[in-house]
Amino acid sequence: MTARQRDAAWEPLDNAAKIFPSISSKRDTKVFRFACELREGVDPVLLQQALDETIEDFPIFRSTLREGFFWHYLKESSQRPLVQLESELPCSNLYDANNPGLLFEVSYYGRRINLEVYHALTDGTGALQFLRALVCRYLYLRHPEGFAAPPTPLHGASFSEMAEDSFQKYYTTSSKNKVRSEPVYKLRGVRLPEGRMQIIEGVLPVKAVLAAARERGVTMTILLTALFLCAVDKNAVLRRKRHPVVAAVPVNLRNYFPSETARNFFCTINVGYHFGRDPGDLESVMASVRRQFEELLTRENLAKRMNGYSALEHNALVRVVPLGLKNIILRIAGAIAERDHTISISNIGKVSMPAGCEQYIRLFDVFVSTNILQLCLCSFGEDLTLSFSSAFRNTDVQKDFFRSLTGMGIPVEITTNRPEEEVRP
Template identity: 50%
Template sequence: MKTRNPAQWSRLDNAAKIFPANATLRDPKVFRFSCQLLEEVDGSLLQQALDRTLRDFPHYRCVLRRGLFWYFFESSSLPAVVEQEHLPLCSPLFLPEDRGLLFRVSWFRRRISVEVFHALADGTGALQFIRALVFYYLMLVHGQQLEIQPQLDYDASISQKQDDSFQKYYAGAQGGEKKAPVQKAYKIQGPRLSEYRLRTIEGVMSASQVVAEARRRGTSLTAFLGAVLIQAIHGEMSVLQQRRPVVLSIPVNLRNYFDSQSARNFFGLFLTGYSFQDGDGSLEDITATLTRDFREELTAERLAARMNELAALEHNFLTRAVPLVLKDVTLRYFGHRSESQMTAAFSNLGRISMPEPLGQYIDLFSVCASTNKLQVCLATFGDRLTVNFTAPFVSTEIQKRFFRTLSGLGIQVEISANRIDPEE
């Protein structure tokens, strides 16, 4: 009789714990990376590339299970099958009644897409996965024609990829600064698309043009585009609504501040915003406010203090002893409380590189995410900067204002959008 190997299991990292409790049909906590090639995708070769990629990322072969006190990952033998794209954008991956893999790979024409449940990885971790997938795919298609054999520059070991860096850098509860009272942010409202659908609008532009405009204003690309977004949101606010600030939630890649090659979650969040009651509302004033916040908040000391504060709850004995059913209620409360403090999420994955000479076959990379609000994701490949809006709202006025502002500054923008109805 054949003996069965027991399934391996692992804990969720500190940041991952909030996602299963807060995943809903309206916001399933799924994000998508896409790589658009300059040629049509071969689905059978993409399947071979995925099989090879999973040897480098074995922790992707897992399902999420409920324990008495915490959720945990369990290794799985479920097949990972590449499919031609047919599901709505960022469809749920974690359904308690349907235990499946926490990622999917699909293709459509020239695009390869990877969707990931956020408990499995953050944006930077998933970026390494799709970089490896595209690398192996292009090597299958073009490898024999290349004079120089390229190498993927992400050579972390399996254990480094599976590292829980929150545990590694937890320094214990620290005495912190006195917290400012929680202030509710302006909330975007309006009719929503049916069936929990999301509209994504993608603008592609020259990264060097945007960087030049940001430098002219003495700031970074992220702070500049964040200011353009806040001003675009302001254009849709009534006078009464301006009593509340427009606040952006910005994920921070902690690998830039602490030595880590983890392909799991290792990010922090900070809030930055603008009160139109306190400032003149000009793009210059909004940009200056965000630039100051970035300078003050994005330090290793501030990020470590915030990371330790959140991790302290997980290490508290009383917290650990609470059954999962009660933890879920608590985590949902904190999730809703956190959402009330922000207007939109704004994430910059930064510059994405691929080994030469494979870059000649790639047009761009893009990122988007499920959301109950408004989510804006940036990614740059070569000189191609993609700005991707996802939102559940029927109105697209904020997106139009954003791209019109950039066009008015002389930045050329190519715009595309997903199909919501079959008639579109």
């Protein structure tokens, strides 16, 4: 394909992505970062070669975001992604309407390979697919003796399957999910300057966390969600305890609807607890969270939420509204959506790598830009990484969360991007 032919190709945004260009801001760029920490320093020359090869398997990543008359759209570009030494703040802005560039960036620092992605391009699953392929190719170039054969694409999907808009594929006109109307507890406090956020990363033995969850008869996600809710309540302002603490939980829809897309295919459920009305002990909170997960994580309920994501595009009146007016509508919709949760927790799950790679990798990590407080987690090998990103200076919620884990006898290794502040569990 020539550069001219490539520049002519375009794709409409998927339904989950349509809101991100309208609600992105300096405070919340809608960028997320996956990182892979190796056991040795990164060779930038080999990383660039690996990136050049990997991008050929993920053509949707070679896209810029453009403004149409009615909607934003992805336009294929001939731009070459270039590996950079990390120099910007984490999750810095990747989308500039006046200077369209690629919607992802690969950087390195020390032993870490970073992949930052603008959410309009893909979700966490799609980004992790890309990073796994990139790291695998890099390690083969760096240590060919450690592999029985050259790595093959890890995803096994065709280009059309990876570029599929699965929201359109599974959209129906059936009933849609009702929006929570009850006010929720909102975090307040001194915020960091725009463009900055606080990151606190905890590394724990995954077997110890799983054992603690099994001992209490719940899954790891339920345990950590309950601990997060309890940590917020412990630091809540008493006069505002009349509202429930609610966690937004992104759900990978590929686990419920067959899809190989490398684009966005997720929805969000809200799981909460009313500490001002119900018992505040951990057992009661876990039992409530478990009941809500069982009720909400069904194909039928998720289909309703998915239809809600698609409803705006299929609204006959909204479809003919020019993009400028749509941006206003979407910003209002985004502000309303942010009012229905206090915090957010995202479990990426277990990261697997092909044989030959594991010996060179220490851990994987993930965190997102946010204007509130968010927890992301993933595991690799023996380690579970829990990463908080926060728009606030105060770290009391994070401290109490980690103290709860150490109180269960689970060791935690903590690092932070604010070396002037010591964060101890």
